[in-house]
Amino acid sequence: MNSSSEIPVLVTAAPRVSLLSGARRKTIALAGLVVLAVGVTLVSLFPIYWMLVSAVRHPAVFFTPNPSLIPGPFTLEYFGRLFTATNFPRWYVNSFIVAVLATVITVFAASLMSYVLVRFPIPGLFFVLRLVLVGYMLPPMLLGIPLFAIFTSLGIDDTLLSLIISHISIGLPFGVWLLWGFFKTVPVEIEESALVDGATRLQALRHVLFPLAWPGMVTAGVFAFIVSWTDYTFALLLISSDANRTVPFGLATMMGAFEMRWGEILGGASLVAVPMLIVFAFISQYFIRGLTAGGVKG
Amino acid sequence: MILFAVTILVPAAMAVRLSLYKMSTFIDEPVFIGLGNFVTLAQQPRFWNAAWNNIVYTVACVLFQTVIGIGVALVLHNNFRGRNLVRGATVVPYIIPSVVVALTWRWMLQPQLGIVNAIFRAVGLPSIEWFSVGWAMPTVILVSVWAWMPFVALVFLAALQTVPDELYESAMIDGASAWQRFISITLPVLKPVVAIIILLRGIWMFNKFDQIWLLTGGGPLQMTENLPILAYVKTFQLNQVGEGTAVATLSLVIMLAGALVYFKMFRLEEA
Numbered sequence: 187m188n189s190s191s192e193i194p195v196l197v198t199a200a201p202r203v204s205l206l207s208g209a210r211r212k213t214i215a216l217a218g219l220v221v222l223a224v225g226v227t228l229v230s231l232f233p234i235y236w237m238l239v240s241a242v243r244h245p246a247v248f249f250t251p252n253p254s255l256i257p258g259p260f261t262l263e264y265f266g267r268l269f270t271a272t273n274f275p276r277w278y279v280n281s282f283i284v285a286v287l288a289t290v291i292t293v294f295a296a297s298l299m300s301y302v303l304v305r306f307p308i309p310g311l312f313f314v315l316r317l318v319l320v321g322y323m324l325p326p327m328l329l330g331i332p333l334f335a336i337f338t339s340l341g342i343d344d345t346l347l348s349l350i351i352s353h354i355s356i357g358l359p360f361g362v363w364l365l366w367g368f369f370k371t372v373p374v375e376i377e378e379s380a381l382v383d384g385a386t387r388l389q390a391l392r393h394v395l396f397p398l399a400w401p402g403m404v405t406a407g408v409f410a411f412i413v414s415w416t417d418y419t420f421a422l423l424l425i426s427s428d429a430n431r432t433v434p435f436g437l438a439t440m441m442g443a444f445e446m447r448w449g450e451i452l453g454g455a456s457l458v459a460v461p462m463l464i465v466f467a468f469i470s471q472y473f474i475r476g477l478t479a480g481g482v483k484g
Numbered sequence: 485m486i487l488f489a490v491t492i493l494v495p496a497a498m499a500v501r502l503s504l505y506k507m508s509t510f511i512d513e514p515v516f517i518g519l520g521n522f523v524t525l526a527q528q529p530r531f532w533n534a535a536w537n538n539i540v541y542t543v544a545c546v547l548f549q550t551v552i553g554i555g556v557a558l559v560l561h562n563n564f565r566g567r568n569l570v571r572g573a574t575v576v577p578y579i580i581p582s583v584v585v586a587l588t589w590r591w592m593l594q595p596q597l598g599i600v601n602a603i604f605r606a607v608g609l610p611s612i613e614w615f616s617v618g619w620a621m622p623t624v625i626l627v628s629v630w631a632w633m634p635f636v637a638l639v640f641l642a643a644l645q646t647v648p649d650e651l652y653e654s655a656m657i658d659g660a661s662a663w664q665r666f667i668s669i670t671l672p673v674l675k676p677v678v679a680i681i682i683l684l685r686g687i688w689m690f691n692k693f694d695q696i697w698l699l700t701g702g703g704p705l706q707m708t709e710n711l712p713i714l715a716y717v718k719t720f721q722l723n724q725v726g727e728g729t730a731v732a733t734l735s736l737v738i739m740l741a742g743a744l745v746y747f748k749m750f751r752l753e754e755a
Contacts, residue, residue, distance in 0.1 A: 223566075226574060227574070234580065237591070326691055326712055328729075328732040423720070437584075455584040458581055466576075
């Protein structure tokens with residue numbers, strides 16, 4: 187991704203015949219590039235900046251037709267109310283439990299499944315995998331409505347368990363798909379030589395295959411976590427009681443409950459987004475790999 | 485032993501999942517009315533409105549995401565100081581949860597107090613009623629392009645970086661202009677990726693629920709109500725489970741038909 191010998195395409199965009207000298211053109215092209223790059227960055231980051239600034243802005247200057255772009259004067263009172271007047275901490279914990287469990291189970295199941303698919307290619311199994319991937323592209327309600335019906339008949343609607351199960355069912359196909367690609371690249375011979383040396387299949391799996399495939403597993407985990415942590419739709423369908431809400435759903439309900447409580451809402455939104463941004467800074471390489479490998483849903 | 489168990493578990497898990505899909509059309513079974521729901525829907529202007537909105541939204545989003553995505557990828561493909569920073573910044577909209585995106589934009593686009601209109605006024609532009617009947621659809625498209633264009637740009641960037649630099653160098657020696665190089669080198673490289681991305685983005689934008697729902701709730705006057713929203717409203721708010729499921733099913737049919745036409749038009753091979 188970072189070959190240092192890349193030719194800057196735009197910068198060297200100099201046709202033979204030109205009114206301007208080559209050097210001058212180059213400067214203009216470079217300036218254009220800088221403007222574009224800065225513009226893209228600004229457009230991408232400004233809404234996040236504005237969310238954070240607004241979340242700590244003092245109520246005296248919060249609702250004004252001409253807000254200042256510079257942060258301040260500061261206050262933490264919205265966060266205070268968020269923690270005392272709403273169930274926000276509970277929602278946060280719920281989200282965390284759901285996301286962690288869904289991620290762990292998804293990665294574990296996806297690893298085993300894709301290993302089996304790679305090493306024991308039973309005819310037809312791959313077709314099933316493809317079908318499952320298609321399932322990933324189903325309209326949300328086509329999946330959500332039957333899931334809701336099933337969970338209701340099982341009596342586990344409005345539980346975190348039902349959310350975990352549905353997040354696994356949307357995260358698993360992509361996980362299997364991704365890991366299948368990773369396992370495929372590990373030569374059978376390496377594993378076989380381990381078997382010849384007297385390792386059991388499980389030992390071979392643990393000591394030979396998983397160490398080679400763990401970047402894939404981290405990538406799959408990152409995506410499973412994002413799918414679960416950011417999910418709003420399934421929480422909306424499955425969860426009815428306030429105590430079982432996850433953060434995205436809980437925040438959205440605040441929209442209706444306190445019509446103009448923008449400070450609290452944006453404070454809560456910051457608390458959902460900021461941890462993700464921090465984590466993202468550390469795992470961006472896995473993230474971009476997964477992204478370009480075919481893409482998580484969005 | 486464990487492997488044996490897993491080989492059983494795999495098809496079992498698949499079967500469970502597949503049975504989920506069958507369940508969806510199965511919900512209206514209690515009272516079997518055949519295609520009754522579909523006939524009812526076909527007579528509802530609200531259904532056709534939602535289908536139309538769905539198509540407008542999808543086409544506009546995919547178009548802008550792809551075109552702007554290519555542009556941003558080309559910018560990021562250049563070497564400059566801070567490129568990684570810009571690239572990182574570009575991805576930020578994509579990893580922010582939909583709820584945060586929707587709420588933050590609702591705040592920014594507030595007609596009187598929102599920062600966007602404040603900036604517009606400051607530079608002498610008229611303020612806009614972003615969530616009015618006329619503007620609601622462009623607004624949801626705008627926010628969706630903001631949120632998912634980075635994904636497209638990153639995928640294109642990855643594709644661009646597979647092009648050997650020598651190709652560009654030799655083209656430049658042969659006197660090809662930047663535009664000629666873009667047409668004859670960059671575009672052919674991007675073409676298979678663009679084809680796949682348009683398909684994937686098309687499917688996902690077609691199925692979009694949460695973002696639009698949180699921004700407008702389908703309103704005002706159902707101006708932004710698409711098929712997923714209609715399916716939700718019918719199933720969970722209007723107690724028309726059968727019709728709601730029928731909407732979801734029809735949206736799948738429309739989507740598959742669209743994908744098929746797309747395949748025919750571009751003769752996509754396994755890219």
